[in-house]
Amino acid sequence: MSQKPKVLISDKMDPNAARIFEERGCDVDVITGETPEQLAARVGEYDGLAIRSSTKVTKEILAAADNLKVIGRAGIGVDNVDIPAASAKGVVVMNTPFGNSITTAEHAIALIMALARQIPEANAETQAGEWPKSKFMGVEVTGKTLGLIGSGNIGSIVASRAQGLKMKVVAYDPFLSPERALELGVEKVDLGDLLARADFITLHTPLTEETRNILSRERLEQTKQGVRIVNCARGGLIDEAALKDGLDSGHIAGAALDVFATEPPPADHPLFGTPGFTCTPHLGASTTEAQVNVALQVAEQMADYLVTGGVTNALNVPSLSAEEAPRLKPYIALAEKLGSLVGQLEGPGVKSLTVEVEGAAAELNLKPITAAVLAGMMRTFSDTINMVNAPILAKENGLDVREVRRGKEGNYHTLLRVVAKTPDRTREVAGSLFGEDEMRLVEIAGTRIETDLEGHMIYIVNEDAPGFIGRLGSTLGNAGVNIGNFHLGRRLPDKHQGGDAVLMLSLDQQPDDATVKAICALEGVKKVKSLSF
Structure with missing residues (x-):
């Protein structure tokens, strides 16, 4: 009898997760609260590692994970996992992008209401023995404009709840198509228009180089007088020092943060004690229902992969058959790198994308390669993108995607070329494989350059x-x-x-x-x- 896959649950998780692993043919240990050194000493025994946000899967941890095949994050964010190092190690990284969407959206709505009626301040003074009935004059949310920065899984739910409160919703999202905006009942606008019009602003984007400080000092100064701002997404999306200044000046009427650039924030954080400021300790996903959902989902996904080879919600591999996987793996890695390069160079302005393969690459299944290019490009802006949903989102957002095969070899035995068109220009990048799996960029901007795409x-x-x-x-x-x-x-x-x-x-x-x-x-x-x- 073959040995059962062995899984370590290293963070506190609903106990039903362990039961699912066992029912599906895995041995499971639940050992939480270990130091990085303790985890590094232990992780080599396991085929799977199930985590939440506390465990940091660093390059050092992965170096010790000689048998590890899959990491499962019970939740959306995977910024506590070194995905490039995991990919280099051949470890699949999965998340559960939908399990806590409702919970986080509801928390954002709760903070909107808390700001509108100054509930935290009124509660504190009332419980202190005062009766400050005339001190706290709130505002109605009915008829107000809510500006969504990001309209993905969570943002779209916030839009629906806000519409139920009779708010008008405008949204800024590079990947929001006119058709999807109509379906959600929101008005698609550019960021400048949103800042000028919104009475309330909520953020629902991942933290990437493109979105870091998306509400910078300059942009906060462009907001409407008396705006109220909520962030339940990721710390680092808002310039916290500028937010403090905006609250002090009265330009910003209120701000509520569930997340901070540094967590936990220092006790002397400048925002603490600022009038109009409310905060919670990263509670967006903290409901009983959400914690059960993400725990069960990650256990099901990981067990399926370890026992049957099924891949769901993976961030660094496609859905592949066992026969295709070994041959396609280096091409997929190259495709993601080229897609990421295009995404970083061109931003969200790409309107059409052509994936061309030449020589040996023309014999392969092109769909996973194209999905990898799309995932690499779109992941620059959204941490819920993977190779399963990237083609669907590309289609929904009107991205024209084409595939071209050229069996005849050119300058290279095998070549992958990505041609991206924006309204202003065409960008071409090309890469090849040397040996079995050594990836190289070989052309960019009409220039032959041979280099790795690393770090x-x-x-x-x-x-x-x-x-x-x-x-x-x-x-x-x-x-x-x-x-x-x-x-x-x-x-x-x-x-x-x-x-x-x-x-x-x-x-x-x-x-x-x-x-x-x-x-x-x-x-x-x-x-x-x-x-x-």
């Missing part, structure tokens, strides 16, 4: 002139940023001095905004983009 990188287009590389090196050196690898090419067909040069640099540290601005200011620079893989 922190920076993409630069500049006028090809003497002295530029020295100035660039000095700028990075002065900022304390070390160059790992340096790849330079001239754009085709004008490969001569005076044309454009393209640089892809691998860096040991991610450059800060000031360093990127300093590079942009160098003579001859046309484009600079900080990248992360």
